[in-house]
Amino acid sequence: MAATGTVLVVDDDPAICVVVGEALRRQGHKVKTAGSIRERAALMDSFTPDVLITDVMLPDGDGLEGVADIIADRPALSVIILSAQNTLNTAIRATEKGAFEYLPKPFDLNELTRAVSDALGTRQAENGEVEEGEGALPHDGLPLVGRSPAMQEVYRTIARVLSNDLSILVLGESGTGKELVAEAIHSLGQRRTKPFVAINMAAIPRELIEAELFGYEKGAFTGAHARTAGKFEQAQGGTLFLDEIGDMPMEAQTRLLRVLQSGEVTTVGGSKPVRVNVRIIAATNKHLPQLIEENRFRQDLYYRLNVVPISLPALRERREDVILLARHFLERAAQEGLPRKTLADDATQLLMVYHWPGNVRELQNMMQRLAVLSRENVITGEILRNMLPLEAVPADYAAPADHLAHAVRDWARRQLGVGIGQPNRNLHDDLLAVIEPILLQEVLATVDGNQIRAAGLLGINRNTLRKKLTDYGLDPLQLRLID
Numbered sequence: 001m002a003a004t005g006t007v008l009v010v011d012d013d014p015a016i017c018v019v020v021g022e023a024l025r026r027q028g029h030k031v032k033t034a035g036s037i038r039e040r041a042a043l044m045d046s047f048t049p050d051v052l053i054t055d056v057m058l059p060d061g062d063g064l065e066g067v068a069d070i071i072a073d074r075p076a077l078s079v080i081i082l083s084a085q086n087t088l089n090t091a092i093r094a095t096e097k098g099a100f101e102y103l104p105k106p107f108d109l110n111e112l113t114r115a116v117s118d119a120l121g122t123r124q125a126e127n128g129e130v131e132e133g134e135g136a137l138p139h140d141g142l143p144l145v146g147r148s149p150a151m152q153e154v155y156r157t158i159a160r161v162l163s164n165d166l167s168i169l170v171l172g173e174s175g176t177g178k179e180l181v182a183e184a185i186h187s188l189g190q191r192r193t194k195p196f197v198a199i200n201m202a203a204i205p206r207e208l209i210e211a212e213l214f215g216y217e218k219g220a221f222t223g224a225h226a227r228t229a230g231k232f233e234q235a236q237g238g239t240l241f242l243d244e245i246g247d248m249p250m251e252a253q254t255r256l257l258r259v260l261q262s263g264e265v266t267t268v269g270g271s272k273p274v275r276v277n278v279r280i281i282a283a284t285n286k287h288l289p290q291l292i293e294e295n296r297f298r299q300d301l302y303y304r305l306n307v308v309p310i311s312l313p314a315l316r317e318r319r320e321d322v323i324l325l326a327r328h329f330l331e332r333a334a335q336e337g338l339p340r341k342t343l344a345d346d347a348t349q350l351l352m353v354y355h356w357p358g359n360v361r362e363l364q365n366m367m368q369r370l371a372v373l374s375r376e377n378v379i380t381g382e383i384l385r386n387m388l389p390l391e392a393v394p395a396d397y398a399a400p401a402d403h404l405a406h407a408v409r410d411w412a413r414r415q416l417g418v419g420i421g422q423p424n425r426n427l428h429d430d431l432l433a434v435i436e437p438i439l440l441q442e443v444l445a446t447v448d449g450n451q452i453r454a455a456g457l458l459g460i461n462r463n464t465l466r467k468k469l470t471d472y473g474l475d476p477l478q479l480r481l482i483d
């Protein structure tokens, strides 16, 4: 059985307290939250947590101060430090204070829930409570992976809507995770014990949308053999996810608006309205204001749905998440029993340069394909290139060193072709005369003309650098100005 315990979360950002608190509660932990050192101290008088998660920058001081004393008082307590000051210094300080784990902000919720499970597992193992082989704790944290600033913004908004029923409009290209966000809001929110019902407007014939949404009476149309409840009734008490709302026909929009205003649904062919209580989350990859202008979407419905917008960034706009996601999908495949695969450096490079028109869905499919089909356990750039559709590799893609190698080969062939057989060629020095000044210029410009630092970066001594500058006629002071 997975270890559960008591956790105190200290962070002055209420959104973080809510999201972290909910994720941990879902795993069966008992959680309390505090927003300052003072509140932390007050709570710790009456509540004995197994794990303390604390931010460093708190409104009334440094969250790390006092941690060593707390640990001295309660040796069984595990402390996890969160910090937005992602410096080595903070990490070192956290370790010196005896923290069990240090997580730089923005952090991945899965990583945090895993750290809590690990802390509890270690603690119980030390106390002899865990039987052999039971140490690995499953972590079914939040399904959303990503730690880019854009995703942190998404997490914050999700946290703010969990305790209310405001309508939400999720915007983003296909495959960015709109449905996943809707599911997360439902499963973490106050309606989680009730149904989550999804309907995709683009996947249903236009003439059937109203019957699907609002239900129909027996005999309402050919084939309507019995009264059938629509998605609204099916979602009673829970959440209704209206996917691809931009594809909803105008007539259905009018009817939807009426339902949202009145809170009552009347089936197609029926006359007796039924009261419904559902939270609406709509999603679209279309630009609704444009559709409004073209009279294809009702403005009043737009306002009704767009109470809280959540914009999901395209994957190419948050490249820092690509590798995290790729590893997540490979790990998931491994947990499903497929061979465990890792990514070689040149494979990660390739994943980072690709523009992902199909967003996270495309990345997920690609990783699943690799997990199933590749015979190698380490995925190299070569394997990736062979397995990807041709258009997956941009035509101009090459690692920077490949470009240079190509240019040098080209240069050498030209030089050898022109005047071949001439004695006393000095190709080595000629090549250096082409590339060396460029290297010197770039390095000096980066360090603002500072020759000591430039020599350090180049790995040559300062006198050698000065001599080269003179030989090439380069003025370091002017190089400061190079952009």
Ligand SMILES: Nc1ncnc2c1ncn2[C@@H]1O[C@H](COP(=O)(O)OP(=O)(O)OP(=O)(O)O)[C@@H](O)[C@H]1O
Residues within 6 Å of the ligand: 143, 144, 145, 146, 172, 173, 174, 175, 176, 177, 178, 179, 180, 181, 243, 285, 325, 360, 361, 364
């Ligand atoms: N941040 C994420 N972390 C983990 N998995 C993700 C993430 N975003 C998307 N996915 C996965 O990618 C796939 C596509 O996501 P989803 O269906 O939610 O996208 P969508 O924006 O609703 O797409 P569409 O507009 O085509 O309906 C799903 O399998 C989902 O689980």
